[in-house]
Amino acid sequence: MSDTITGLWAAATTPADAAGRIDLAALARHAQRLLRGGCDGLVLFGSCGEGPSYSISERLAAAAAVLHAGVAPASLAMGTGCPAIGDTVALTKGMLSLGITKTLLLPPYYFAGVSPAGIEDAFAAVLDGVAEPRLSACLYHIPQVCGVPVPAAVLGRLRARYGATVSGVKDSSGNYADFLAFRAAAPDVASLIGDERLLVRTLAAGGQGTICGMANLTPRLMRRLFHDPAAQAAIEQACAPIDGIPLLKAVLAVMTGEPIWRNVRPPLRAADADTAARVAAMLEALENR
Amino acid sequence: MSDTITGLWAAATTPADAAGRIDLAALARHAQRLLRGGCDGLVLFGSCGEGPSYSISERLAAAAAVLHAGVAPASLAMGTGCPAIGDTVALTKGMLSLGITKTLLLPPYYFAGVSPAGIEDAFAAVLDGVAEPRLSACLYHIPQVCGVPVPAAVLGRLRARYGATVSGVKDSSGNYADFLAFRAAAPDVASLIGDERLLVRTLAAGGQGTICGMANLTPRLMRRLFHDPAAQAAIEQACAPIDGIPLLKAVLAVMTGEPIWRNVRPPLRAADADTAARVAAMLEALENR
Numbered sequence: 001m002s003d004t005i006t007g008l009w010a011a012a013t014t015p016a017d018a019a020g021r022i023d024l025a026a027l028a029r030h031a032q033r034l035l036r037g038g039c040d041g042l043v044l045f046g047s048c049g050e051g052p053s054y055s056i057s058e059r060l061a062a063a064a065a066v067l068h069a070g071v072a073p074a075s076l077a078m079g080t081g082c083p084a085i086g087d088t089v090a091l092t093k094g095m096l097s098l099g100i101t102k103t104l105l106l107p108p109y110y111f112a113g114v115s116p117a118g119i120e121d122a123f124a125a126v127l128d129g130v131a132e133p134r135l136s137a138c139l140y141h142i143p144q145v146c147g148v149p150v151p152a153a154v155l156g157r158l159r160a161r162y163g164a165t166v167s168g169v170k171d172s173s174g175n176y177a178d179f180l181a182f183r184a185a186a187p188d189v190a191s192l193i194g195d196e197r198l199l200v201r202t203l204a205a206g207g208q209g210t211i212c213g214m215a216n217l218t219p220r221l222m223r224r225l226f227h228d229p230a231a232q233a234a235i236e237q238a239c240a241p242i243d244g245i246p247l248l249k250a251v252l253a254v255m256t257g258e259p260i261w262r263n264v265r266p267p268l269r270a271a272d273a274d275t276a277a278r279v280a281a282m283l284e285a286l287e288n289r
Numbered sequence: 290m291s292d293t294i295t296g297l298w299a300a301a302t303t304p305a306d307a308a309g310r311i312d313l314a315a316l317a318r319h320a321q322r323l324l325r326g327g328c329d330g331l332v333l334f335g336s337c338g339e340g341p342s343y344s345i346s347e348r349l350a351a352a353a354a355v356l357h358a359g360v361a362p363a364s365l366a367m368g369t370g371c372p373a374i375g376d377t378v379a380l381t382k383g384m385l386s387l388g389i390t391k392t393l394l395l396p397p398y399y400f401a402g403v404s405p406a407g408i409e410d411a412f413a414a415v416l417d418g419v420a421e422p423r424l425s426a427c428l429y430h431i432p433q434v435c436g437v438p439v440p441a442a443v444l445g446r447l448r449a450r451y452g453a454t455v456s457g458v459k460d461s462s463g464n465y466a467d468f469l470a471f472r473a474a475a476p477d478v479a480s481l482i483g484d485e486r487l488l489v490r491t492l493a494a495g496g497q498g499t500i501c502g503m504a505n506l507t508p509r510l511m512r513r514l515f516h517d518p519a520a521q522a523a524i525e526q527a528c529a530p531i532d533g534i535p536l537l538k539a540v541l542a543v544m545t546g547e548p549i550w551r552n553v554r555p556p557l558r559a560a561d562a563d564t565a566a567r568v569a570a571m572l573e574a575l576e577n578r
Contacts, residue, residue, distance in 0.1 A: 020374070020375070020414075047400075052372035052373065052397070052399035052400075053372060053373050053374065053397065053399070054373055054375075055373050055375045055376050055379075058373075058375065082372075083341035083342060083371075083372070084341065084342050084343055084344045084347075084554075085309070085342065085554065085555060086309070086343075086344045086347065087344050090344075107556065108341070108342065108555065108556050109398070109399060110341035110342070110398060110434070110435055111336075111341075111434060111556060111557065112433065112434050112435070112436060113434075114556040114557065115556075115558060117558055118555060118556035118557055118558045119556050121555035121556060121558065122555035122556040124555075125309075125555050144401065145399070145400060145401050145402075146399055146401070146436070147401060147435070147436040148556070265373075265374065266374060266397065266407060266410035266411035266413075266414045267396065267397050267400060267403040267404075267407035267408050267410060267411040267437070268400065268403065268407055269404060269406055269407045269410065
């Protein structure tokens with residue numbers, strides 16, 4: 001499983017100016033900072049990266065810029081799941097053409113209440129449409145945000161159908177029971193956790209690591225959790241005030257001294273700067289402890 | 290409000306072959322059949338048209354084909370709301386460039402739980418981005434499907450900010466209380482209902498009509514509801530077995546003798562043909578009564 005997302009990956013945030021244009025230089029600096037800070041890699045345009053708020057061409061241009069700045073393709077993954085299968089296929093092929101092989105793959109997320117068989121059909125249509133043996137897909141389970149789950153049985157069936165192409169699952173449900181269901185249904189699939197507070201527990205249960213938002217802010221603290229379960233109290237303290245992507249970005253603006261990180265795209269709204277300054281101070285103390 | 294969706298509009302279904310390609314000729318025939326059947330117009334690529342399952346270029350090519358077949362642009366509207374504001378702006382501008390001025394506009398629907406202010410920001414960013422006085426936007430409220438509502442207060446504020454550009458709202462929540470909230474918050478906005486069974490009740494409460502799926506199947510019965518409240522029992526009988534878009538399309542396949550209508554795009558799955566035949570017979574009896 002050499003081309004599988006494992007270990008510590010950041011769900012990288014996306015810097016955009018007030019008009020919504022991505023600051024490619026700031027994104028590339030952030031990618032390099034995350035890798036220097038101890039991350040094994042980063043996912044561009046996951047939820048923390050506001051992926052669904054960016055078009056196919058914007059996502060591909062941003063990934064190209066990060067690669068051009070010297071980040072290795074093996075250290076990158078991209079969110080490529082769109083509501084329309086054809087868009088997902090086009091974006092995933094575009095990613096592969098850049099040399100990036102790892103996708104964090106949402107199911108189509110417009111229609112709520114679709115059947116597990118329909119969700120399996122949709123993932124299969126994407127994998128068949130891309131039809132590329134280099135592809136390494138980490139299926140993305142975040143039903144409380146996008147409305148559509150990755151049922152554990154669907155993960156198991158897709159692994160049986162597509163082998164190592166279905167390399168991972170990211171469980172961002174926050175429900176430990178969902179994580180255990182993925183482990184049971186597909187023990188050969190790398191199981192990543194989205195909720196930082198569940199990392200220690202899931203590593204002990206066979207988990208392979210995390211793709212998470214806090215790696216944007218406290219990568220060293222996240223790394224400590226892999227070998228020091230006593231860091232659990234610190235990560236719980238760190239996560240407690242972070243109520244969403246806007247505050248996560250506003251804290252990053254404070255930490256980096258780059259105000260552009262405060263901006264978010266609609267329908268999100270920028271977080272309060274005073275709160276961000278207070279949280280940043282607390283996180284820096286935990287990170288540098 | 291001459292360029293506002295009012296009266297009887299079909300949420301037109303989309304015919305696609307087994308590979309997912311739209312049958313442009315079948316779509317144009319369907320549009321003409323709906324208009325001959327008494328519809329005032331049709332919305333392409335709403336929910337019944339599986340709009341989010343089709344790319345921007347597919348939607349524009351299909352609309353162009355329907356226009357080319359002779360359907361007047363004034364009789365058409367299009368679903369143009371995407372998760373990324375830039376995509377929504379591009380698709381809406383593309384629609385306008387074809388001469389179609391009316392959009393059925395979803396909010397960005399990836400992030401659940403966003404604030405009313407954020408939803409207002411998103412609609413405003415679309416309207417500012419399109420910046421076209423010809424545009425007539427009907428905001429689309431279908432939270433139980435896409436996860437994100439159109440709060441009534443947001444409709445009222447957008448009408449105050451953008452005037453007649455915010456010409457309508459389609460309430461597909463199925464909750465009559467939501468419809469009344471739209472009427473109260475924005476009495477000058479045309480209120481359309483998605484649930485056919487609420488049409489008579491909402492017309493009596495100031496509603497301006499419907500954009501609905503049953504108009505694909507029983508346009509004359511839908512028309513009767515506008516002047517004959519006694520048709521209420523018939524529409525309730527007609528709607529009862531229709532449990533989703535796949536069965537609606539499968540029934541249309543029976544009624545038209547065109548099997549292509551049975552196909553749906555993932556994550557939807559085709560409905561059972563025997564059920565469709567039984568429902569089609571019942572609907573034809575009601576339609577021709």
